[in-house]
Amino acid sequence: MTHAYNESYLSNAKDRLSSFFDYAINDCKIKPDWITVLFINTGYAEQFERGNPAYVAGMSGVELARAVILKAYGRKELPKPTNSEECSPEYWAGWALAEYQWYCGRRFKDIFERIPLTKIIGMYSVYHEMDITNFIDTMEEFYKAAEGDSNLKRIRESRGLSQSELAEQSGIKVRNIQMYEQRVNNIDKAQAQTLYKLSRVLGCDIEDLLENPMM
Template sequence: MTHAYQEIYLSNAQAALGDAFDYAIRVCGVPGENFIKLFTVSSVSKHMENGEPAYLAGKSGIELAAQILAETTGMTEQPEQPERYARSCEYWIGWAVAYYQWYSGRKYSEIFEVLSFAELEKMYYTLHEADVSKFAGIADARIREHFAETNLKRIRTAYGCSQAELAKKSGVGLRSIQLYEQRQKDINKASAESLYKISKVLGCAMEDLLEK
């Protein structure tokens, strides 16, 4: 599996997002579900998804939270962070989700579309002492089930193109397209030429066709 960015930044990214969730929710009083929405529409989530070191390791969690709140709500006042002696549930949620985003390469908006703040709170009580890979496995299964359609099928359908039409216009075999959409053939292993031909017909980037 291709990860979102280099592993050397992972622990810093987890700690920063954990602190951001803890600070915004527990100190600033933003409800958890609301903060998830603010985070996913902010530029911070995009910078982290893109693996930008300035956001993965160059900013503290409080700085990330402050930028998110300033961008999305106009809130510029920054309450002082009280001393913390243990990881909170909110910290764990940000910390664990940051790990899964790195692990899967998925967008934060996709992750939180499937896993609500309330669900993540419930997971905390059974998983916060387990290795984070266990959380990642559970989250991955849930998200793959939710996004059952392959990217190829989703994009093709949105474009209004049948499998037969796509095969004819792209020159890629109809059977191959069917197998890619049924996940019986791994599109991630398709030739660059085939991906290019399909993406050109559908007006998307080659990377958009790949499965995370």
């Protein structure tokens, strides 16, 4: 398998991503699945996943989190990092995820659309004392199992939203969402306004929701 970048940067990447999630979630109180959206949409995830030294080694995890939040929201008062000697589930999730992403070479966008960060954090109690290969093997199983889901379902679940919550926030009837996710109705033929409303709530591009965007 082709790794995402040179292994010499992996230790730094694990340290940065673990601190990034720990600070953003526990200190800044940003929901786990929303910080992944900000991480991706601000462009920092793409630089990180390529092993750009400026991001995986040139700044701390806290600095990375602050850069992401400031770019997403503009000027924002951010708290000081909590100095804790304990490894939080969020910290561990970042540490383990950095190794998984390096191992598989996939984009963070593709990983999070199939395996939400909340699900990875929930793996802490079982996997944090195991060898990292056990985590990687399970992540691969989750990733492949999600391949059959529609793009809408994967993205919705990666945002931690139920069908009814997405319906309420977007103004699209829950039955329509169900029909798109089950592929009974072709989302590629949905009205532009429908796609816009869904993408706005989900924080993604309209093209991300389509099954065959090139058709």
